[in-house]
Amino acid sequence: MSVEPLPNIDRSTLRERVLKALRSAITSGAYRPGDHLGEVELAGRLGVSRGTVREALRHLQQEGLVTAGNRGMLRVNVLSAEEIRGLFRVRAALEGLAVREIVARPDRPAAVAALRAAVEDLAAAGEDFAAKVEADLGFHVRLCELSGNPMLVESWRHLEGRIRVTIMNRDPEEAPAMMTSGRHAPIIDAVERGDLEGAIAVVEEHMAAAADHFTGTSAH
C-alpha cells in the first residue's frame, strides 16, 4: 500500500488563508490605496464569516497594510512622503545592522553566496513587475535572515506591508528603475571583503535613493 500520494494536508486555519488572500489582493494592486474594505463585502466574496475576515483585517492593520478611517472603517493604507522617508531610514538602520552581523559571522562566505543567489533571482525576474518586487524584497529579507537574528527579521517584516503599499502606490505605472541587480551587488561586494563601513554606506545610499524615488512625484 502506498502512503505517498497524500502528503499535503493543509492544516492552516481559515483565518490564515483569508489573511494570505487579503494580503495578496492588496499587495497585488487589486485594491488601490484608499479603497474601503468592508467586512460584509469581503466575507461574502470569500465565502466565510465576518468574524474570520475581521481577524484577518485586524492583523493587516497591525502590519500597516490597512488603516482605520472614519468610524473604524478600514481602508488600504497610504503613506505620506514624510512617512515614506522615515520608513526607509528605519529600513536602512535595520539592514545596516544586518550587514554588520553578517560581516561579524564566521560563515560569511556562505551568506555571500546566498545573497548572490538572491540577486540572480532578481535578474531572472526579467520584466515581470510582480516578480521583480518579490525578488527585490526577497533579497532584503534574506539579508536580514542571514544575520542569524530572528528578532531583526521580525522587525523588518513588521515594515513589509508598508513597504509594499508604497511600491504599489507608485510603481505600477512607470518604469521601475529601482529594483535591479546592479543596485544590490555593491552591498554584497562590500560584505564579502569585510568592508563594514562601506557596506553600511551602500545600504544607506540605496535606501535614501529608494526614498527619493518613492516620494519623487506621488502618483495619482
Place this chain on the structure above:
Amino acid sequence: MSVEPLPNIDRSTLRERVLKALRSAITSGAYRPGDHLGEVELAGRLGVSRGTVREALRHLQQEGLVTAGNRGMLRVNVLSAEEIRGLFRVRAALEGLAVREIVARPDRPAAVAALRAAVEDLAAAGEDFAAKVEADLGFHVRLCELSGNPMLVESWRHLEGRIRVTIMNRDPEEAPAMMTSGRHAPIIDAVERGDLEGAIAVVEEHMAAAADHFTGTSAH
C-alpha cells in the same frame, strides 16, 4: 448652562479596553511567562465575550507578548537568551537611529531638555519597581519620539512587548541595577554636544549591558 462637567466620554471600544487590561495584567506580572491564557477563562473573568478577548489576544500575539503553543493555545511568551541578545541589538540599531536624527534636528536643545525631564522621572521613581520600569521605557520611547520619525516609534513599540516580558521574567526578584538615571545621562550629554559617534557608542554599550544583564542567569 455649563458644558464643563461632562467632557470625558470614553469612546474606546470594548476590545481596546480588554487589550489594555490583558497587556497590563501580563506586563505587571499577574501572569508569568509560560502561563496558559484560555479564552473562556479570560472572557468569564473580564465579563466579555470570547470573540472580544480573542481579538485582543491576537493583537498581543502580534506584539510578541503571547505566543502560540500546542494546538493554537496561547501562553505568555518567554524569550531565549539568544532572542534576548538579538532583541537588544535591534533596539540598539533603532535607538542609534533615533539619536542620529535628533542630533541632526534643528531643535536639538528642546529634545535634550525633554530627555532630561525623562531621566528626572526615572530618578523620581525611587524604589518602586513598576514605576522604574515605566520611567525607563518612557525615556527610550521618548528618545524615539523626539527623532520626529513616527515609523521609528512604531518599530520600537513593536518590540516593547518582548522587552517587557524580558524584564518581568528576570527582574522582579532581584535588585534592578539596570534602570538608573546615571546610565542614561551620558546619552543625553553626547547628544547635547553633537557627538554623534559617542552617543551611538553609549547607546550600544547600554544595550549590550542590558542584554548581558537579562541573559546573565535566567531566573526561575
Place this chain on the structure above:
DNA sequence: GGCAGGTAGTCTGTCGACAGTCGGAGGGAG
C-alpha cells in the same frame, strides 16, 4: 500487569444574529 480501545472533557475555530451608531437622502416648514 500491560496495552489497546473507547470515552468524556476542554479548548479553539467558525458562524449567524442582534444592537448601536453614523451618514445621507428626502420631505416639509419658513
Place this chain on the structure above:
DNA sequence: CTCCCTCCGACTGTCGACAGACTACCTGCC
C-alpha cells in the same frame, strides 16, 4: 429656495452557540 427634521440604509461592535480536534483518563481484554 433654503434650512431643519426625520427616516432609512449601511457598517461595525459584540455576543452566544455549534462543531471539530486533541488530551487524558478509564476500562476491559490479553
